[in-house]
Amino acid sequence: MTDISKPITGGRMLFSDEMIQVFYRLLAAFLICAALTILTNSFFSLGNILNVLRQASLLFFIASGLTLVVLTGGLDLSIGANVAISACIAGTVIHQTGSPTLGVLTGIGVGGAVGMLNGVMVTALRIPSFIATYGMLWVLHGITYWYMGGETMHGFPAGFRQIGSGYFLGLPIPVYLLLVFLAIGTIFAQRTTWGQEIYAIGANPVAARLSGIPVARRLLLVYTVSGAMAGLASIIFLARLNSAEADIGESLTLPAIAAVLIGGTSLFGGLGTVFGTFVGALILTLVLNGMNLLSVNASWQPLVTGVIVILAVWLDMKTRRRAA
Amino acid sequence: MREQAMVLNTNPLQRIPGVAVMLVLLCVVFSLMTPGFLTVPNISNVLVQSTILLMLALPMTLIIMTEGLDLSMGAVLTLTSLIVAIVALATGSLLLGLLAAMAVGILFGTVNGWLVAVVGIPPFVATLGTLGMAQGLSLIVSDGQSVVGMPAAVRGVYSGTLGGVPLPIVLGLGSYLAFHGLLYHTRFGTYIFALGGNREALKFAGISARRLLILVYALGGAMVGLAGLLMTARMNSGHPTAGLGLEFDAIAAVAVGGTSFERGNGWLLGTLLGVVTVGVLRNGLNLLALPSSIQVASVGLLVIAALFVDGLRSRS
Amino acid sequence: MKKAYGALAALLLTTSLSSHAFADGETIAVFTKNQTNPYFQTVRVGSDAAAKAMKAKTLHYIPTKPDSIPEQLSQIEDVVVKKPSAIVFIPVDYKAMVPGVEKINDAKIPVVNVTDRSAGGKCVAFVGADDYSLGLETGRYLLKTLGGKGNFVIIEGVKGSLTSIDRVRGFNDALKENPGAKLLASQPGNYQRLQALQVMENLMQSNTQIDGVLAANDAMAIGAIEALDGANRKAQVIGVNGTKEAIDAIKSGKLLASGDYNGFMQGCLGMMIAIRSLRNEPVITEIVLKPTVIGKENYQPYDVPLESRTCPSWDEAAKLGTK
Numbered sequence: 031m032t033d034i035s036k037p038i039t040g041g042r043m044l045f046s047d048e049m050i051q052v053f054y055r056l057l058a059a060f061l062i063c064a065a066l067t068i069l070t071n072s073f074f075s076l077g078n079i080l081n082v083l084r085q086a087s088l089l090f091f092i093a094s095g096l097t098l099v100v101l102t103g104g105l106d107l108s109i110g111a112n113v114a115i116s117a118c119i120a121g122t123v124i125h126q127t128g129s130p131t132l133g134v135l136t137g138i139g140v141g142g143a144v145g146m147l148n149g150v151m152v153t154a155l156r157i158p159s160f161i162a163t164y165g166m167l168w169v170l171h172g173i174t175y176w177y178m179g180g181e182t183m184h185g186f187p188a189g190f191r192q193i194g195s196g197y198f199l200g201l202p203i204p205v206y207l208l209l210v211f212l213a214i215g216t217i218f219a220q221r222t223t224w225g226q227e228i229y230a231i232g233a234n235p236v237a238a239r240l241s242g243i244p245v246a247r248r249l250l251l252v253y254t255v256s257g258a259m260a261g262l263a264s265i266i267f268l269a270r271l272n273s274a275e276a277d278i279g280e281s282l283t284l285p286a287i288a289a290v291l292i293g294g295t296s297l298f299g300g301l302g303t304v305f306g307t308f309v310g311a312l313i314l315t316l317v318l319n320g321m322n323l324l325s326v327n328a329s330w331q332p333l334v335t336g337v338i339v340i341l342a343v344w345l346d347m348k349t350r351r352r353a354a
Numbered sequence: 355m356r357e358q359a360m361v362l363n364t365n366p367l368q369r370i371p372g373v374a375v376m377l378v379l380l381c382v383v384f385s386l387m388t389p390g391f392l393t394v395p396n397i398s399n400v401l402v403q404s405t406i407l408l409m410l411a412l413p414m415t416l417i418i419m420t421e422g423l424d425l426s427m428g429a430v431l432t433l434t435s436l437i438v439a440i441v442a443l444a445t446g447s448l449l450l451g452l453l454a455a456m457a458v459g460i461l462f463g464t465v466n467g468w469l470v471a472v473v474g475i476p477p478f479v480a481t482l483g484t485l486g487m488a489q490g491l492s493l494i495v496s497d498g499q500s501v502v503g504m505p506a507a508v509r510g511v512y513s514g515t516l517g518g519v520p521l522p523i524v525l526g527l528g529s530y531l532a533f534h535g536l537l538y539h540t541r542f543g544t545y546i547f548a549l550g551g552n553r554e555a556l557k558f559a560g561i562s563a564r565r566l567l568i569l570v571y572a573l574g575g576a577m578v579g580l581a582g583l584l585m586t587a588r589m590n591s592g593h594p595t596a597g598l599g600l601e602f603d604a605i606a607a608v609a610v611g612g613t614s615f616e617r618g619n620g621w622l623l624g625t626l627l628g629v630v631t632v633g634v635l636r637n638g639l640n641l642l643a644l645p646s647s648i649q650v651a652s653v654g655l656l657v658i659a660a661l662f663v664d665g666l667r668s669r670s
Numbered sequence: 671m672k673k674a675y676g677a678l679a680a681l682l683l684t685t686s687l688s689s690h691a692f693a694d695g696e697t698i699a700v701f702t703k704n705q706t707n708p709y710f711q712t713v714r715v716g717s718d719a720a721a722k723a724m725k726a727k728t729l730h731y732i733p734t735k736p737d738s739i740p741e742q743l744s745q746i747e748d749v750v751v752k753k754p755s756a757i758v759f760i761p762v763d764y765k766a767m768v769p770g771v772e773k774i775n776d777a778k779i780p781v782v783n784v785t786d787r788s789a790g791g792k793c794v795a796f797v798g799a800d801d802y803s804l805g806l807e808t809g810r811y812l813l814k815t816l817g818g819k820g821n822f823v824i825i826e827g828v829k830g831s832l833t834s835i836d837r838v839r840g841f842n843d844a845l846k847e848n849p850g851a852k853l854l855a856s857q858p859g860n861y862q863r864l865q866a867l868q869v870m871e872n873l874m875q876s877n878t879q880i881d882g883v884l885a886a887n888d889a890m891a892i893g894a895i896e897a898l899d900g901a902n903r904k905a906q907v908i909g910v911n912g913t914k915e916a917i918d919a920i921k922s923g924k925l926l927a928s929g930d931y932n933g934f935m936q937g938c939l940g941m942m943i944a945i946r947s948l949r950n951e952p953v954i955t956e957i958v959l960k961p962t963v964i965g966k967e968n969y970q971p972y973d974v975p976l977e978s979r980t981c982p983s984w985d986e987a988a989k990l991g992t993k
Contacts, residue, residue: 073875160609160615165606165655165657168734169655172648180714267864322857328829330490333486403747589769593765596739596766640744646730
């Protein structure tokens with residue numbers, strides 16, 4: 031992993047390679063849609079497609095920030111717990127102040143602060159990201175459980191709830207947010223210097239440092255962004271579910287990681303795209319949606335998800351042309 | 355730097371303070387704060403409770419030494435625990451239940467090893483995938499219900515004693531000694547060190563790194579099978595979700611114990627101490643009857659603190 | 671009546687496992703499943719209220735991983751070392767925790783079983799609600815409102831959990847009583863709001879006409895309502911638990927009814943029985959709360975915040991437990 035002879039291949043230089051990966055995944059998503067349309071006539075309806083898009087966007091928000099972390103070769107296991115604590119605190123703010131705007135800012139702020147703490151642990155305290163974020167997960171849960179005192183919050187202003195459940199021009203609002211963040215994320219990763227530096231850090235951290243990239247600062251940035259995205263996701267969950275609960279994030283972490291992996295981002299760092307994560311989230315959501323529509327026994331869901339993750343990564347490895 | 359990898363099993367001396375200090379500290383604090391802590395029944399409890407985790411953490415240490423991870427252990431444990439229950443119920447035989455469970459564990463371990471070594475999928479991803487498979491199979495095989503009604507002998511595995519010592523402690527100690535002997539006193543052990551730090555050396559020695567890696571994961575699977583028996587014995591039933599998430603505890607215990615995710619430096623005694631430290635922490639917090647939220651946070655703080663201290667030491 | 675109590679007291683004296691003095695200040699350990707489900711919070715609050723009124727102390731034990739069987743087993747082993755005077759016990763799993771109850775029995779600590787009836791072990795008493803009749807009555811309420819016919823879906827709880835099994839059985843029987851009622855689908859929502867929401871969304875895609883939703887708990891019922899609202903569809907929804915959120919939803923007309931699974935009361939009664947058995951006062955060995963359906967007509971007494979509630983007196987309690 032510290033082999034200096036490996037060239038730095040930033041996202042930009044591999045643009046065409048990355049595009050091919052994304053293309054294969056879009057193809058896979060398309061094939062799944064086609065299969066589902068044949069298998070059940072409830073799939074290809076406007077209502078269902080919009081549902082799938084909305085569910086996929088919820089997953090994407092959490093997975094998008096995570097993508098940046100994984101690009102640097104790290105991992106953030108605390109995102110689920112981050113969503114929970116951000117939602118609970120943001121919910122309190124909305125209840126106390128009646129202002130959804132303040133709530134949104136609080137949610138993103140809390141999420142970002144948690145992310146920053148993760149970043150500090152990884153950069154300044156030199157704790158491996160796996161362990162640091164795992165420890166943070168427990169600490170966050172502890173704080174959230176204490177804070178919520180075994181109760182739940184519910185009943186948020188109708189205007190605020192539109193963020194999660196509303197429609198604009200026929201499309202669910204989360205989908206618009208999805209497009210916005212997809213655009214921002216892609217531009218950041220592919221077209222800004224900071225984004226390129228993140229790819230470089232993931233591909234070859236030693237060479238990156240030697241070439242003058244402020245590695246610690248960039249790492250701090252990606253963890254903070256990952257946390258802030260979790261904070262944003264918490265707002266959308268808050269709006270969608272109209273409630274805040276301490277265990278809201280439990281079931282989200284592994285699917286988010288799966289989405290990142292299915293989307294083609296490598297755990298070793300340096301390879302992958304935010305758009306790929308979106309397609310990964312889409313594929314995962316499509317499969318679960320299909321299983322629900324086909325009334326497949328819920329017990330099969332984890333098994334199918336596991337197989338897909340392995341298949342996706344395997345196909346990825348087979349089809350990638352790696353720079354020598 | 356490569357040569358160091360082979361000599362690293364003398365390095366642990368440098369690491370003794372880390373996790374051992376934490377363990378001693380916790381023991382001192384708890385025995386001062388609550389009278390029930392430093393009693394034979396309580397210490398015995400802690401050790402017995404730690405056995406299942408130890409059986410996962412020991413092979414996990416080896417796997418982490420090879421720069422790998424096995425995220426599927428918890429789910430496979432759930433499955434093997436169910437297999438013990440189902441087979442023992444159907445055949446009336448404890449032994450058959452154990453053998454079936456170990457077979458299933460070894461199967462999953464082999465699949466993991468094959469995916470990692472032959473197909474080349476990163477261990478995190480491969481074992482995440484098999485986690486899903488094992489979890490799904492657990493639900494399907496049990497139809498979401500607990501399995502009860504096994505022969506009484508199964509329970510005896512957890513509650514029985516051997517010469518006055520609780521059977522689980524005997525099994526745990528035996529497992530530890532077996533792994534210790536395997537890693538530090540056999541050629542197989544040196545090969546495993548090489549897997550982590552010096553794979554080229556294996557090639558020169560004519561050993562297939564692939565086969566070795568598969569063997570390491572399969573060994574983990576066998577241990578998970580044994581741990582499944584203990585788990586079923588403890589609950590006197592098989593349960594479709596009982597062991598999920600335990601792999602993270604095992605990884606944390608291994609990390610707390612001083613084995614880092616970097617290549618080659620595995621320290622089994624550290625893993626043992628790490629497992630006991632986590633057990634002591636939970637036990638002490640229970641005895642103090644601290645609010646559950648503090649208990650939850652403490653586990654995270656322990657893990658972070660242990661690695662922080664470790665990081666400081668390796669840089670001094 | 672008095673003779674029966676006398677006999678009961680005598681029976682309990684002879685089977686009483688505690689050698690504790692009759693003084694106040696006992697320490698009662700309360701075991702609940704997790705910190706996240708509000709239902710268990712109501713049980714804890716109830717047990718605390720009862721203990722405070724009877725001048726005893728409580729200690730709470732909750733697994734750090736929600737619903738973790740190994741952890742609750744460990745907590746029992748640890749707590750037995752401390753020897754609390756008695757234990758009020760909700761098993762994380764009614765079958766897998768039997769060895770735990772037996773361990774408590776071996777330590778000669780009296781244990782009162784609450785909510786989930788343990789499949790084994792000796793308990794001083796059981797306090798709970800009858801999930802089956804609760805599901806049945808709440809289901810009947812829904813069917814009556816809809817005139818006994820229509821398309822229905824069931825959202826189940828956690829697969830394999832006793833409460834879910836019994837409640838869903840009740841739902842099914844209520845539906846079977848009405849030939850005009852058609853069950854379209856029965857899917858698990860894991861007692862989780864988000865999951866129930868997504869299940870409901872998907873069910874609405876494959877079924878254009880849904881008249882009634884029977885959810886095995888309130889969180890899922892609310893999740894289903896959110897899904898319906900989001901799709902601008904209407905259906906009558908019932909839940910179980912009687913949480914504050916459900917009461918608010920009934921007030922506003924969004925939720926039709928909720929089966930009263932009075933955790934506060936169960937906590938009170940469980941604690942009262944535990945303390946009374948320590949003080950060698952007469953107890954009731956089985957209290958199964960009568961199924962009550964909370965709807966628009968009768969929600970007022972339930973609309974009381976948790977903190978202001980008080981436990982019933984023993985005489986009132988004695989009247990509660992008739993099947």
